[in-house]
Amino acid sequence: MFKKKKGLILSLTVASSILFAAGCSDDASGTKSDSGKKGDLPAVGATIYKFDDNFMSYVRRAMETAAEGKVNLMLNDSQNDQAKQIEQVDTLIAKGAKSLAINLVDPKAAQTIVDKAKAKDITVIFFNKEPDQSVLDGYEKAYYVGTNSAESGVIQGELVAKAWEANKAKWDKNGDGKIQYVLLKGEPGHPDAEARTKWVIETVKEKGIEVDELAMDTGMWDAMKATEKMDAWLAKYNEEIEFVITNNDGMALGAIASLEKAGYFAGDKFMPVVGVDAIPEALDMIEKGKMVGTVLNDAKNQGAATIELATNAANNMDVLEGTKWKLDDNKAVRVPYVEITKENIQVGKDAY
Ligand code: GAL
Ligand code: CA
Numbered sequence: 001m002f003k004k005k006k007g008l009i010l011s012l013t014v015a016s017s018i019l020f021a022a023g024c025s026d027d028a029s030g031t032k033s034d035s036g037k038k039g040d041l042p043a044v045g046a047t048i049y050k051f052d053d054n055f056m057s058y059v060r061r062a063m064e065t066a067a068e069g070k071v072n073l074m075l076n077d078s079q080n081d082q083a084k085q086i087e088q089v090d091t092l093i094a095k096g097a098k099s100l101a102i103n104l105v106d107p108k109a110a111q112t113i114v115d116k117a118k119a120k121d122i123t124v125i126f127f128n129k130e131p132d133q134s135v136l137d138g139y140e141k142a143y144y145v146g147t148n149s150a151e152s153g154v155i156q157g158e159l160v161a162k163a164w165e166a167n168k169a170k171w172d173k174n175g176d177g178k179i180q181y182v183l184l185k186g187e188p189g190h191p192d193a194e195a196r197t198k199w200v201i202e203t204v205k206e207k208g209i210e211v212d213e214l215a216m217d218t219g220m221w222d223a224m225k226a227t228e229k230m231d232a233w234l235a236k237y238n239e240e241i242e243f244v245i246t247n248n249d250g251m252a253l254g255a256i257a258s259l260e261k262a263g264y265f266a267g268d269k270f271m272p273v274v275g276v277d278a279i280p281e282a283l284d285m286i287e288k289g290k291m292v293g294t295v296l297n298d299a300k301n302q303g304a305a306t307i308e309l310a311t312n313a314a315n316n317m318d319v320l321e322g323t324k325w326k327l328d329d330n331k332a333v334r335v336p337y338v339e340i341t342k343e344n345i346q347v348g349k350d351a352y
Contacts, residue, residue, distance in 0.1 A: 041072045042314035044307070045092025046101040047085050049129065051077040053221060054250040055277045055299060056103065058352060059128065062303025063101070071311050082106045089113055098314035099123040101306050107191065110135040114142050123313035127306040130191045136331045143319060144332040145306045147297065149195035152276050152337045155295045156196065157203025159274055159339055160245065163292045164209060171242055171272060178210040179243050182233050184219040184226050184255060186247035193218075196247045196276060214241060219251040226254025234262050241271065249275035249282035249294055256290050265290050278340045278348040286342055293341040296348050301335045309333070 046063065048056050060075070067073035074092055078085035082105040092100065099122055102113055110131030117124045123141040130149070136142045164171060164179060174180070183201075186193030197216070204211055215233050219226035226246065233241065244259075246252040252275030256265075264271045275282055278296040285291040309319040320326070325333045340348040 041070065042098045042311075043074060043096050044071045044099050044101060044310045044314050045074050045076075045089070045095070045097030046306075046310070047076045047078045047088050047092075047103055049078050049085070049103045049105045050080040054223070054279055054281075055221075055248060055297060056128065058279065058299035059103075059303040059306075062300045063307050066304040066307035067311070071307070071314055073307070078103075078105050080105055082109050085109070086112060086116075089116055093117075093120055093122070097122065099125065099310045101125045101127060101310045103127055104129040104131065107131055107189065111138075114139045117141065123310070123319065125306055125310045125313070125319075127302060130332070133330055141313070142331070143309060143327070144330070145302055145309060146332065146334065147192075147302070147337055148334045149192045150199045152192065152295045152297065153196040153199025154203050155337050155339045156245070156274055156276060157200040157207070159293045159295070159341070160200065160243065160272075161204050161207035161209055163272060163274075164204075164243070167272070170270075173239060173242055178212050179204065180212045180214050180237075180240055181243040181245055182214050182230075182237070182241055183216040184229060184244070184246040184251040185216060186218065186221045186251075188218050192276075193221075193247050200245055219246070219254060221248050221250055223250045223254035223257070226251035227258045230255040230258035231261070234258060238262070244271055244273040246273065246275045248297075249277040249279045251275070252291060252294070253281055253285065256285060276337075278338075278351065280349075280352050283340070283345055283348045283352075286340070286345060286348075289342075293339065294348070296338040296340050296351055298335045298337075298351055300351055305333050305335065 048060055076088040085105050100117055102124055104110060107129045114124060114135055118139050125143050125145055127145040130144055130146055185197050214237050217229055219229050244255050252273050255273055259271050263269050272292045274292050276295040276297055278294045282291060282294050305325050308323045312319045312321050327333060338347060
């Protein structure tokens with residue numbers, strides 16, 4: 001237990017030094033190439049697990065921006081279908097991709113993709129969905145760009161604890177001192193969903209606050225699914241619910257839509273809701289007082305780092321050459337998470 005915490009603190013320190021370094025060399029990738037036609041540029045093959053994912057649409061935009069003038073980015077929508085993604089990878093390799101940037105549909109499919117890349121001796125940068133360490137260790141030219149998933153849970157837990165302590169006179173509706181919460185989880189098996197769900201609650205408890213889980217279920221990162229779940233939970237528990245914890249902002253927005261239908265956020269009927277990502281729509285909710293806070297998942301830097309590493313690989317250079325990024329012991333670039341509330345909302349706005 002203690003060991004785990006120590007590791008986390010260590011990686012947070014590493015994360016903050018990356019953040020610091022980031023501030024110092026902002027124009028590392030700024031200069032535009034005038035080599036003109038896409039055909040002159042080395043090809044990078046990329047897949048996004050599904051374009052229809054709120055957060056990933058921002059990562060995608062960042063990738064396109066970073067690729068401009070540097071590589072011919074061949075970007076595919078895998079439509080949440082792992083078999084389709086494997087076919088796309090075959091096609092990308094056949095079309096001459098010099099490196100791959102892969103956002104897996106199913107993290108368990110990483111080995112299949114590595115086998116294909118290895119056969120052609122090309123580099124694979126996995127991003128956003130972390131593959132098993134053994135897969136990265138098994139191929140010299142495989143890397144990961146993402147975050148430390150647990151860190152987002154810890155930061156969200158600190159946010160929940162702080163807000164609860166400041167407001168419990170009003171928020172502890174049944175006056176038992178405990179938080180009766182419902183939790184909307186991301187995709188089961190997704191490293192971010194698993195770690196956020198675990199660490200948010202562990203952290204709240206470590207702060208000495210007792211909790212009661214009324215309900216927990218997956219909303220698959222999706223606003224509409226979250227609204228359906230929240231509708232059902234409100235019908236069942238209504239006044240008993242004291243906190244809505246979600247693994248991402250998309251589901252937080254879905255929960256808020258349900259809460260609004262049930263009369264919350266009007267008069268003095270209020271419900272604390274927290275998320276992760278800091279997408280612009282969630283920042284808007286924080287400003288309107290309908291969300292307590294979120295955790296910035298830095299789409300811009302994750303997208304840029306993915307393309308910068310893939311570009312270096314496509315040019316037969318060391319993946320880190322000329323970038324501000326560092327690899328940890330697990331061959332991963334981990335972009336730090338940041339707590340976002342009304343007080344530092346600008347940090348979130350600047351990141352998107
Ligand atoms: C997470 C993000 C979610 C969702 C997911 C997709 O990092 O917080 O909103 O986009 O990635 O893999
Ligand atoms: Ca209570």
